[in-house]
Amino acid sequence: MSESHTLPTYYRFEQPIVGMIWAQTNQGIIGADGGMPWHLPEDMAHFKRVTLSHPVVMGRKTWDSFPEKFRPLPDRTNIVVTHQEGWAATPEARGAVVLESLDQALVEAQLSPGGNEVWVIGGRQVFDQVIEDCNVAIITVINTDVPGDTEAPGLGLEWSFRGASPKEGWHTAKNGTEYRFTLWAKGDSEFESPE
Numbered sequence: 268m269s270e271s272h273t274l275p276t277y278y279r280f281e282q283p284i285v286g287m288i289w290a291q292t293n294q295g296i297i298g299a300d301g302g303m304p305w306h307l308p309e310d311m312a313h314f315k316r317v318t319l320s321h322p323v324v325m326g327r328k329t330w331d332s333f334p335e336k337f338r339p340l341p342d343r344t345n346i347v348v349t350h351q352e353g354w355a356a357t358p359e360a361r362g363a364v365v366l367e368s369l370d371q372a373l374v375e376a377q378l379s380p381g382g383n384e385v386w387v388i389g390g391r392q393v394f395d396q397v398i399e400d401c402n403v404a405i406i407t408v409i410n411t412d413v414p415g416d417t418e419a420p421g422l423g424l425e426w427s428f429r430g431a432s433p434k435e436g437w438h439t440a441k442n443g444t445e446y447r448f449t450l451w452a453k454g455d456s457e458f459e460s461p462e
């Protein structure tokens with residue numbers, strides 16, 4: 268397989284996980300103007316491969332950031348949190364399981380198909396509130412300094428680096444963008460990192 272098409276040989280988790288997954292720039296930018304300031308199909312494929320068949324939990328703004336035709340994300344229970352009463356009954360919410368708290372969202376996710384692995388997919392507001400409950404983070408680092416208005420959460424000292432794909436350097440996307448997939452976990456948990 269050529270370098271530009273390499274995806275990690277996928278993560279194997281042998282214990283229940285509540286993971287976070289995001290893509291960021293070198294400076295930690297994850298969003299700009301309600302969307303993501305890059306186009307990287309290889310990362311979308313990676314995201315799909317990691318989250319498929321598992322529930323995904325997100326904030327209402329992240330849900331809104333998906334074009335209507337791409338939501339709900341197929342073959343995944345899409346759980347969206349909002350404080351807005353009545354939002355669940357609006358056309359925008361079609362296809363989402365709408366809940367009013369993250370505690371409820373994480374319980375619902377664990378009871379959903381594939382709930383042995385729950386993926387919290389953002390954005391920043393939601394990451395900040397669930398990070399305590401998460402044990403894994405899969406972070407795509409994109410080799411760009413493009414500006415934005417939303418930053419990734421910081422991982423504290425209880426988190427440690429468990430591997431990257433590629434091990435050194437970058438993959439190069441078809442459009443020339445460089446990126447790498449990194450795996451982080453909390454505590455003593457053992458996880459397989461991709462090649």
Ligand SMILES: NC(=O)c1ccc[n+]([C@@H]2O[C@H](COP(=O)([O-])OP(=O)(O)OC[C@H]3O[C@@H](n4cnc5c(N)ncnc54)[C@H](OP(=O)(O)O)[C@@H]3O)[C@@H](O)[C@H]2O)c1
Nearest residue numbers: 289290298301302326327328329349350389390391392393
């Ligand atoms: N690069 C990446 O991997 C990635 C991933 C995800 C998102 N993003 C980007 O991040 C940006 C969005 O992130 P964000 O931090 O602004 O917003 P967000 O976390 O996606 O959504 C925030 C919204 O979620 C709801 N919410 C948050 N906490 C809640 C709680 N405890 N209970 C109930 N509802 C709650 C509220 O909705 P209401 O206002 O409806 O009450 C709040 O306004 C976008 O630019 C998006 O593209 C990037």
